[in-house]
Amino acid sequence: MGIDLKSHKLKYKTMRVNGKRTLLAGIIAILILISAKSDVHHFTQTDYAAGSHAFSLVRWELRHLPLKWLHLLWEKYPGHKPDDAERNTLIKDYLATTLKLQKELISLDNSTTLNRLVDTTSMTQTTLKKKEIEYLRRKREALRGRAEEAIESSVSSAARNNDLGLPFGLLIPPTDFRLGDPPHILITSRRDKIELTGSKLIKSDLEWSDRTRIEERAEQYENTSALVDDLAGLGTYPAIVSDKDELRQLMRTAAHEWLHNYWILKPLGRNMWSSQNMQILNETAADLAGNELGDEAFKVLGNTTVNSYRYDSLDSGNTHLVRILRETRTGVEKMLENGEIEKAEQYMDKQLWKLKLGGYNIRKLNQAYFAFRGNYAEGPASISPIGKELRELRGYFDNVGDFIESISEIGDYGQFHYLLNLKRKQLFLDK
8 A cells, every 4th residue: 555645744744733733722821821810819709709600710721722623633634624605604504503592492491481280292392392402402513613613714814914913824822712601700899989899700501590699699798799790702712702692793702802812912911900991991992903803804704794993883872871871870980989879879770770661681780880891991881081092093093903913012001191192193293
């Protein structure tokens, strides 16, 4: 039997390349773990409150990081790598399957609740539903790896198109995503001041009643407001991206989380936790640039968008939500400054009902809500000027890649203001 030396050389080269990528991925994962705020070495009030519901970032990384690179080896063989149109179809098939599975699970839960009297017909229907759910789960898992690769490829293309990364198209870190349910997050704030004092990742398989119990345990500590909130994504490595959104939003979330991983190797990401303004700067820059980069990735797959970055402003939609939340935030800040804690909390309860009557299903409105959501300066819960400042700074760059690279070198809020004023001065001198 003859030996194909060329084929063996190619396979050996592929193994060396993937070995280097695996080593790089491991290093990045370690950096993310070191910088993370979720797995700490001293017992905190959020640890006590989370209890057995705490999400372990270390265990998650150990479980998922090796699996991602096995799929890449499979795609190195001829005929296994899809084109952009096929990738678009793969992701949409995965999302459609996930949506159908979610509906079937809700339907099964409802039918079990309603049919207290078990007869032959209801048992047969339940059995059929369970079989359909099992089929959909298997189908989703069969699609998952290829759908994740499709997202990674399109975000990578968008990044390379904007000259991000090293020569020859090498991105550091490489895009790497895991579709699924991100963990929840427990947030604590002072009651007498909107200020984030702690956070803890919580397992995704959480009952609604568990949220309340966790918050009550956290609030046993003096002067503490607590909230268990949802996440759309998490900057682990691979980054976790929710598969419950439509495709365009999913691409934006993926780009947002990749930017956090990209910036962790730069001054911007390394200094994220040095001050509240740096947290806001990181999250808002990831929102702003992630939306734009995600839209470009969406287009790489062959889709079209109506709104581009410059016209996709929060204030153009959800005006009722924006008005009430910012009105509430401003009013609460004034009351807390005057020491009127109970009055501020009663006011938030009243405003929450206004939002519910307006069709916005916000579960809880308190100091912790604003402390967490306020980190996203273009969001309705924030009154920070950083959102407008970042959007102004973005306008001074020809493309999102230049903006991403420039902002990545910012190590503190003072440097950000210096860069913004420098751009303003250059624009004035050019006139």
